[in-house]
Amino acid sequence: MSKSKSGDATSPIALDFYVIERMDKRFRGDSQWEVGKISRQLTQQDWAVAYYNYPFRPARNEFDNSPDIVLLHADIGLVVITCRGYGIDEIGRVTNEDWEINDEYDRPVPEVQEQLAHVQSQLTGVADLMNFPQHGALIGVVALPEITREEWDNSNYPDLNVEILFEEDLKNGPFKEALLDAAGNVSIPDQMFKKARKRMNQGDLLSAERDPIREEQLSHTRSSQYRAAARGFELHEQDKVQEQIGLHIPPGPQQIRGVAGSGKTTIMAKKAAVMHYKREDWKIAFTFNTRSLYQTIGKTITEFYRDFSNGEDPGPNLEILHAWGKNPDFTAENEQARGLYREIAMEMNVKPYRITHESLGFPSLNSHCADLINSNKDIPELYDAILIDEAQDFGPAFYRMCYEALREPKRLIWAYDEAQTLNKLSAPSPKLIFGEDDAKNRSVDLSGFYEGPVRKSFVMRQSYRTPRDILMAAHALGMGLYRDEGVVHTLTDKTDWDSIGYTVQDGCSFAETGSEIRISRNRELSPHPLQSRVDPGELLTYSFHDDLSDEAQTIAENVIRDIVDEDLDPTQIMVVCVGPKDYADSSIGPARNVRAKRIVNAINTHADQKLNNDSLARIATEGSRDEFWKEGHVTVAGTDRAKGNEAASVYVAGAEQIAFSNWEEAHSESGLTWRENYVQVRNEAFVALTRSEGWCHICGIGDISSPFLKEIVKVDDVISQENPVFVFDAPSPKEMTGEITIDETVPKYEVHQGDLTEYFD
Numbered sequence: 161m162s163k164s165k166s167g168d169a170t171s172p173i174a175l176d177f178y179v180i181e182r183m184d185k186r187f188r189g190d191s192q193w194e195v196g197k198i199s200r201q202l203t204q205q206d207w208a209v210a211y212y213n214y215p216f217r218p219a220r221n222e223f224d225n226s227p228d229i230v231l232l233h234a235d236i237g238l239v240v241i242t243c244r245g246y247g248i249d250e251i252g253r254v255t256n257e258d259w260e261i262n263d264e265y266d267r268p269v270p271e272v273q274e275q276l277a278h279v280q281s282q283l284t285g286v287a288d289l290m291n292f293p294q295h296g297a298l299i300g301v302v303a304l305p306e307i308t309r310e311e312w313d314n315s316n317y318p319d320l321n322v323e324i325l326f327e328e329d330l331k332n333g334p335f336k337e338a339l340l341d342a343a344g345n346v347s348i349p350d351q352m353f354k355k356a357r358k359r360m361n362q363g364d365l366l367s368a369e370r371d372p373i374r375e376e377q378l379s380h381t382r383s384s385q386y387r388a389a390a391r392g393f394e395l396h397e398q399d400k401v402q403e404q405i406g407l408h409i410p411p412g413p414q415q416i417r418g419v420a421g422s423g424k425t426t427i428m429a430k431k432a433a434v435m436h437y438k439r440e441d442w443k444i445a446f447t448f449n450t451r452s453l454y455q456t457i458g459k460t461i462t463e464f465y466r467d468f469s470n471g472e473d474p475g476p477n478l479e480i481l482h483a484w485g486k487n488p489d490f491t492a493e494n495e496q497a498r499g500l501y502r503e504i505a506m507e508m509n510v511k512p513y514r515i516t517h518e519s520l521g522f523p524s525l526n527s528h529c530a531d532l533i534n535s536n537k538d539i540p541e542l543y544d545a546i547l548i549d550e551a552q553d554f555g556p557a558f559y560r561m562c563y564e565a566l567r568e569p570k571r572l573i574w575a576y577d578e579a580q581t582l583n584k585l586s587a588p589s590p591k592l593i594f595g596e597d598d599a600k601n602r603s604v605d606l607s608g609f610y611e612g613p614v615r616k617s618f619v620m621r622q623s624y625r626t627p628r629d630i631l632m633a634a635h636a637l638g639m640g641l642y643r644d645e646g647v648v649h650t651l652t653d654k655t656d657w658d659s660i661g662y663t664v665q666d667g668c669s670f671a672e673t674g675s676e677i678r679i680s681r682n683r684e685l686s687p688h689p690l691q692s693r694v695d696p697g698e699l700l701t702y703s704f705h706d707d708l709s710d711e712a713q714t715i716a717e718n719v720i721r722d723i724v725d726e727d728l729d730p731t732q733i734m735v736v737c738v739g740p741k742d743y744a745d746s747s748i749g750p751a752r753n754v755r756a757k758r759i760v761n762a763i764n765t766h767a768d769q770k771l772n773n774d775s776l777a778r779i780a781t782e783g784s785r786d787e788f789w790k791e792g793h794v795t796v797a798g799t800d801r802a803k804g805n806e807a808a809s810v811y812v813a814g815a816e817q818i819a820f821s822n823w824e825e826a827h828s829e830s831g832l833t834w835r836e837n838y839v840q841v842r843n844e845a846f847v848a849l850t851r852s853e854g855w856c857h858i859c860g861i862g863d864i865s866s867p868f869l870k871e872i873v874k875v876d877d878v879i880s881q882e883n884p885v886f887v888f889d890a891p892s893p894k895e896m897t898g899e900i901t902i903d904e905t906v907p908k909y910e911v912h913q914g915d916l917t918e919y920f921d
Contacts, residue, residue, distance in 0.1 A: 176400055177203045179212040179612040181409040181438065185225055187266050189245030192228045195303045198335050199229050199241070206336075207234035209357060214279070215407065215434045215468055226438060227275040228303075232360055234353050236343045237296025238283060240276040241325075242268050243303045248311040256321050269322050272300040282467075288355050295352060297343035299323055305330045361403050362430065362467055383727035385690060386808045386854050401620055406430035408614045409438065409571075413563075413604050415551075415590070416575040416618045419660050420634065420850035421625030424575040425453070425804060426460055428549050431573065433464035435545055436478040442544035444478045447500045447562075449553035451482050452780060452788035452797075453804040457549070482786075483554065484525050485512070500546075501525060501558070504565050505532060507540050526555030533557060539564040544571065550804060551576035559593040563604075579638055580803065580847050621661040621685050625806055626850045627699045628686035629879040632886070633856075635660075637818070638846030641888045642874040644867065649839050652893060661685035665885070673892040680885045690854055697880030700849075702815075702858040702872050708750050711859045712762035715811050718857060719777070719794055720766045722809050730776060731789050734807035735759055735796040736848040739817035750861075755814050756796045763794060799844045802851050810852040815860030818845050818868040 177200035185192065192212075199210040214230040229241040244266070252260035259266045280298055284290050300322040304312070309326040329338045348356075357363075405416055406427045418424045425448075432446045446457060458480055465474045485499020505512035505528075513528045532539060539561060546562045548554065551574035563572050594603040606616040623631050635641075640648030651657050652670040657679055665678040690699060705711040715735060722728045737759070739752045750758075760777045767776035780788055780797035788805050789795060797805075818841055845868075849856055860869050878884045 176404070177210045177212065178404060178407050179614060180215055180226070180407050180434065181213050182411070182612050183213065185228070187244050187246060187261065187268075188228070191245035191303065191305050192243040194305050195241060195243045195330060196229055198330055199231055202231065202233060202336055207353065208232060208236075209360065211360070211407070213438075215438055225271070227272075227279065230279060230360075231339075232353075232356060233339070234348055235346070236339050237298060237346055237348065238276075238280065238292075238356075239297075239299045239301060239339060240272055240279055241301040241303050242272040242275070243305070244268055245306055247306045248308075248315060251315070254315075254317040254320075256318075268302045269320055272302060272322055276300040283356060283359055286355070286359055289352065289359060292348075292352060292356060296346050296348045296356075299339065299342050301325055301339075301342075303330060361407075362464060381725070381727045382722065382809065382855065383729075383732075385693060386728070386732065401618060401622075402427050404615070405618050405620075407434055408612070409435055410573065410614045410616070411571075411610050411612075412569045412616070413572045413590070413606060414574075414614075414616055414618075415606055416573070416620065417659075418575065418577055418618075418620030419623050420577055420580060420631065420846070421623035422577075422620035423624060424577065424620065425457065425549050427620075428547050428573070428575050429457055429460035430464045432478060432547050433461050433468060433474070436474055437465060437468040439544070440475060440477060442477060443542065444545045444547070445500055445543050446478070446480050446547045446549070447483050448549040448804070449483055450550060450801065450804045451785045452801050453549070454480065454482070454786040455788055456805065483558065484528075500562070501529060501532075504539060504542065504561060507542060508532065508535070508537050510535065510537065526557045529555075529561040530557035533560055533564065541565060541567045543567065546572050548572070548574040550580070552578050552580055556593045563594070579635070579843060580850070619659050621659065623661065623686050624688065625853050626686075627688040627691045627852070627854065628681055628683065629691065629697060629699050629884070630849055630852050630856050631686060632681050632879050632884060633700050633875050634846045634849035635662075636875045636878070636886055637849070637868075637871060638842045640842060640871070641886055642871045642878075644870070647888060647891045648842050650888075650891060652891070668890075670890045673890055675890045676887060677890050678885050678887050680883065696882050696884070697876060699852075699854065700856050700858070700876065700879060702860075702869075702876060704863055704866070704869055705859065705861050707861060708755060708758055709762075711813060711861055712755075712758045715759055715813060715857075715859060716762035716766040718811065719763050720770050724770060726809075728808055730792055730794045732808040733794045733811075734802060734805070734809070734851055735763075735777075735794065735811045735813060736802045736851055737796065737798050737813045738844045738848050739814045750814070752798050752814065756798070759813060760796050763796075799847045803847050806851050806853050808852075808854040810848070810856045812845075812848040812856065812858045813860075815845070815858050815868055815872060816862045816866050817860075818842065819866065 177196070179196070182193075196210075196212045199212075202208050203210050209232050211230045212228070214227045225242075227240050228243045229239075231239040231241065233239065246261055250262050254260075256269050257267065259268065276298060280293070284292055301324075302320075302322055303325045305327055307326055309328060312324070312326060323338075323342050325335070325338055329335055402423055408414075408431075416424060416428070428446070432444060435442065436444055446461065448457065461478070461480065462473060465478075466472065479498075481503065482499040483501060485502030486497050502512045510532060513524070513531075542565050544567055546566060548559075548562065551559075559572070559574070563570055566572060590602055590604040590606050596602050609615055626634070639650045640646070641650065651660070654664040654668075654670075657664050662679045662681050665680070668677045668679075669675060670677065703714055705714060719733055719735070722733055723730060735756075737752045737755045739750075739755065756779050760779055763777035764774050768774035775793075777794040777796055778790060780795050780801040783790070788797070788801065795807075849858070858872055860866065860872070862869050864870055864873060878886060
């Protein structure tokens with residue numbers, strides 16, 4: 161790899177220096193941080209990445225430390241550095257085995273050798289990287305920033321089996337030259353370096369396979385195109401922001417805001433695995449709202465942890481807990497009874513309330529958490545870290561309960577997308593959750609950085625899972641941008657649109673009600689590979705039907721076609737039914753449960769005829785509620801069960817239901833305004849569409865005169881253009897009681913290197 165290419169800032173590899181955690185280590189003092197700053201300078205100038213307290217360490221050995229610094233450099237190779245802060249006067253005897261330090265013993269040489277061997281084994285364990293040592297050097301370094309080379313030489317210490325870098329070497333220019341000299345003449349091919357970079361951040365664990373599918377292997381089936389997207393075209397590649405979030409261990413609360421498909425659940429799972437691996441004595445809880453995510457979250461955390469730990473499973477101190485839990489007397493044998501609310505209540509000797517599925521989670525769970533907070537008993541500090549996925553689904557009392565259940569420094573970490581909430585409007589901002597003191601100072605301030613530096617708040621704008629056409633359609637339909645009666649809820653600020661990946665065109669202003677607004681989605685923020693392989697609008701289709709039987713038959717025929725003609729596996733197909741679960745008023749059409757059963761029956765009837773299989777489809781609530789997928793089956797679910805799961809081919813049934821805004825009133829007095837109630841309905845449409853990793857077909861009963869079906873046609877006309885642009889009238893702020901709330905502490909853009917300069921001076 162040429163030196164000129166090393167400095168190419170437009171290269172597809174994220175250039176950065178990742179501080180996993182700032183921590184005190186024996187014999188280091190300030191030396192590790194000083195050497196870390198020098199290593200970071202290489203990542204700013206060259207094609208390189210460096211990790212501070214890298215989360216790999218050999219299992220079951222005497223060295224309890226993660227590598228101080230791991231550097232992967234295109235012109236050098238793999239470098240593992242251990243740092244020592246003592247001076248020459250503190251050192252007695254020195255050998256390859258141990259050094260005598262002020263009547264103590266230190267073993268820096270075997271430590272760095274073992275760490276290098278471990279990281280090397282992780283790197284070369286992938287077939288494409290087995291030959292990495294033939295192209296890049298493998299260097300173990302002991303860095304001694306408080307000792308000069310002259311002082312060392314005058315002490316007549318023996319030659320050692322690692323590189324030693326001294327005070328004069330640990331400056332920007334000499335540091336790189338010293339490593340280049342140690343590496344010799346190396347040449348790492350571009351593709352090998354990219355794969356090594358990906359292996360270092362566990363990016364290959366996110367892809368279906370590590371080996372890419374070749375272009376000549378592609379056919380015209382959906383299965384072939386989907387496999388190509390998931391494998392060779394990096395559907396699940398981590399970007400710079402994702403890697404920062406997944407690796408950092410914050411010394412306090414942290415919030416993560418991301419659009420649908422940005423990888424929030426996966427990155428939170430990685431973060432939990434990193435924390436548990438590095439701090440096995442910590443008690444950590446990972447909690448969430450959608451019970452069917454147990455399957456996905458448990459699998460993902462285990463994959464990451466096994467990769468860190470040479471195949472070991474996570475230990476008991478990492479708990480995956482649903483937000484509320486169930487009474488064991490009402491829990492099936494194959495279901496998880498424990499939940500975070502329940503565990504905390506039991507520890508307080510308070511009988512936990514039974515929170516029913518029909519209550520939709522948020523209102524009753526929030527009130528019961530508030531009861532715990534307002535009781536005359538203190539909430540016990542049970543955990544060292546709590547990670548909340550689907551955080552938009554929880555109310556302030558749930559957060560406060562979690563916060564009080566944490567030991568200092570209160571590592572409460574939550575990830576959310578306010579567009580995916582099924583029960584309220586506002587984002588879970590620190591101000592809303594924790595409030596302010598009498599002087600208007602926030603009780604929890606998440607602006608800026610912790611020492612490290614570790615950002616307190618992140619925004620993830622890139623959507624990898626859902627193709628651009630479908631994501632744009634989901635936003636337009638979810639906000640009602642093309643609704644005849646006007647927008648339901650939307651962003652009313654250019655920077656807020658930018659924070660979710662859209663550009664408001666020049667000349668457009670939300671300040672003037674009724675003025676024309678034109679927005680487009682940046683292509684680079686929707687890098688889904690299928691988008692470039694099909695015609696505009698091809699990934700999103702729709703059909704309208706005379707009755708439920710016709711809709712169910714159409715879905716069944718398409719599902720069988722997906723399996724027989726498109727070669728998709730049944731577990732790559734999902735049907736999402738929108739609408740209320742059940743109600744007495746049949747004038748608004750079939751309830752979700754009725755619709756789901758009819759669709760399952762239709763699919764199984766067709767499958768019996770075509771595939772000799774009369775049980776191909778199943779409703780997600782059959783069996784354990786903690787599982788969503790079942791091998792060999794197509795899953796049919798409501799949005800509350802489907803949320804958090806995804807499939808290559810998604811069918812959204814019951815689209816005509818989105819025109820109604822009184823679902824909640826069918827069950828209980830919700831106390832919501834008309835617009836607030838309607839936003840919940842619209843968010844169901846958004847969640848349903850964004851379950852798609854490839855194709856989405858929307859079905860509904862009615863014709864073009866049906867209000868929501870008319871919107872579908874308008875939106876489809878826009879996204880079928882080569883460069884789609886949404887055009888709508890700026891709404892009146894007074895009418896936007898349902899305006900999406902953006903927390904001002906969340907950064908509007910990704911982290912730029914300039915933001916961090918002060919921390920490395």
